[in-house]
Amino acid sequence: MNTTKKDKGILLVVSGPSGAGKGTICAAIRKIFPKLNYSISMTTRAPRKGEVEGTSYFFRTNEEFEKLIKEDAFLEYARVYDHYYGTPKKYALDKIENGESVLLEIDIQGAMQVKQRYPQGVFVYVVPPSLDVLSARIHGRGTDSEEVIQKRLAKITDELAMAHKYDYIIVNDVLEDAVHKVCSILEAESCKLSRNEGQVEVIFNQYINKEVGSK
């Protein structure tokens, strides 16, 4: 019977200002680590064309969402205009408890809530190399009105001031480099002593038993 303490997985939180490129980075990470679990948001807004329940989002009614808030079922949540968006706690924490890691892509406000509720997470701040690049990226999407874009850009200095609350910072200049850095962070964190106490115990016992056995 194996009574050794099982080492937990990692909650890898990739965050940053809108336009920093965190979505592109996370998509690349998921291709590199297809077995890495990906946290899916829950929302009360209606599915858009092509969106799939449980893949794009978990779609819930307002009543269902508010019931879950009362049950403290979210790592973070926010109300944006008329709709709720949140990160279900159970999915991520069950995987982590089972030794699996979970990738969570999220804005800065959300990441700060996650940090309060799960400070053991690994928090990565992705920053665009310059305001010009950021502006070009947001405009290039073509999904937001000029007013929304200006609001986003105005928020950037406040958002940069939050960087010091993170564990790691990545300047997303060359995408491949940024992706490689996130992979390195995930690999390095999995070698942390604090994340391998069960593993260390197994090795330690193996040596001690052998030593006793060889006497």
Added chain:
Amino acid sequence: MNTTKKDKGILLVVSGPSGAGKGTICAAIRKIFPKLNYSISMTTRAPRKGEVEGTSYFFRTNEEFEKLIKEDAFLEYARVYDHYYGTPKKYALDKIENGESVLLEIDIQGAMQVKQRYPQGVFVYVVPPSLDVLSARIHGRGTDSEEVIQKRLAKITDELAMAHKYDYIIVNDVLEDAVHKVCSILEAESCKLSRNEGQVEVIFNQYINKEVGSK
């Protein structure tokens, strides 16, 4: 004029029991990062055939070495039988102050001294996958007497107990995997917020100045 605080380099300490494979790992790391500085030990023993001053070791007299001990010039040192061995402090700390990283391969006793004198270092513990593998590796070298080998193997449980004082642990089962993990640790550590305060300040100022300029 650039008055921004310059970010320091990393002291990467690769340590572990004799036979763990830290020398092989460090040799591979140096090939991958040819610009990574490598800390060279100082000793009072005579050069062996083929050893080169400043490459294999810095060779010094007993008097010179003891003078340096009094000047607190070592990150660690030890007397083994009739000779001193030590890691000069100035070389490593000058490079680190200049933003460059330094690789230091060292035994566990030495690493613990380094940790006392430079706790900001990154301490990696390399452990062999089993006592059989460790024993086979030490015997395979063919450089030590059976008595020395048995002494080394007897030390192993004490040395394993020191693992929890390190930042990272790597089980050296497949060499390529172990080398890759050390590379990831070096890369991840260089993304730590605490190691990029100067860089963050530069980015922050750039955004603030642009914002002011665009008003």
